[in-house]
Amino acid sequence: MLLTTFLCVIATGVYGQGLDPEISQNLLSLIAEERNLRLRLETEADKLEKEIDALTVARQNATCGCPSIYTTPIAFTATLGHNINTLGSEQPIIFDEVTLNIGNAYDVRHGVFTAPFAGVFEFTTAVLNRPGYQTELELVKNGVAMTKVVSGDNGYYTMGTNAVALALIKGDEVWVRHPAASDSNLINGESTTSFTGYFVGV
Incomplete structure (x- = not known):
């Protein structure tokens, strides 16, 4: 100028x-x-x-500068602190001992995980059974069984476990329940039967 x-x-x-x-x-x-x-x-x-x-x-x-919600860690682990001797048909299992709940997506009051946002999540459930009994559990998404776990043997305590990866949208619910048909109506608690889940990615 x-x-x-x-x-x-x-x-x-x-x-x-x-x-x-x-x-x-x-x-x-x-x-x-x-x-x-x-x-x-x-x-x-x-x-x-x-x-x-x-x-x-x-x-x-x-470089995954994705929305901030996707960088928020989501993970929980909950165990069953007591034995259940009278399981009903399609009864939800409420894992009452929460050892981890990052993101607060697991509701200990109902035993239900609610997806806080869309993405892929992995869930694992494990069940311990007493000698002479066999029990089946289902891991369900919005009421539809996604995978099952069976535990049981005539002479020993047995542990059954299964894992599944699920693509969820915000608000989808995942929980563990006792199906309509099962050999017995009891499962062992004492912090051995568990439900775990965590966010994998988008």
Whole structure:
């Protein structure tokens, strides 16, 4: 700007009385050219700034700069602290001893995990049974059985376990229940029968 003003002053003859008309015209042309170049540079600078912003967003997405909800850890582990001797048909198992509940997605009051956002989650359930009994449990999603675990043997305590990965949307519910058909209506607690789940990714 200072250079332009200086050239304008010279070209208009304020400080250069009797300046050659051709030189004056050349100076005015240079001023106009400098002004056009400055406008073009400002336009290009604006375009470059927008491109940098777009590249920054693309880089964040490519390096899992995903929404903050997806970086929130979700994990829980709960065990059954007591024996159950009278399991009913499709009775939910309420794992009442919570040792981990990051994100508070597991509700100890009902034994239900509720997905706080969409993504893939992995769940594991394990059941211990007494000698001479066999028990089956189901891990269900919104009331539909996704996988089953069976435990039982004539002469020994036995542990059955199973795991499943589920694609959930926000609000989906997952829990463990006793199915309608099972050889016995009891399971062993004492912190041995468990329900675990955690967020895997999007």
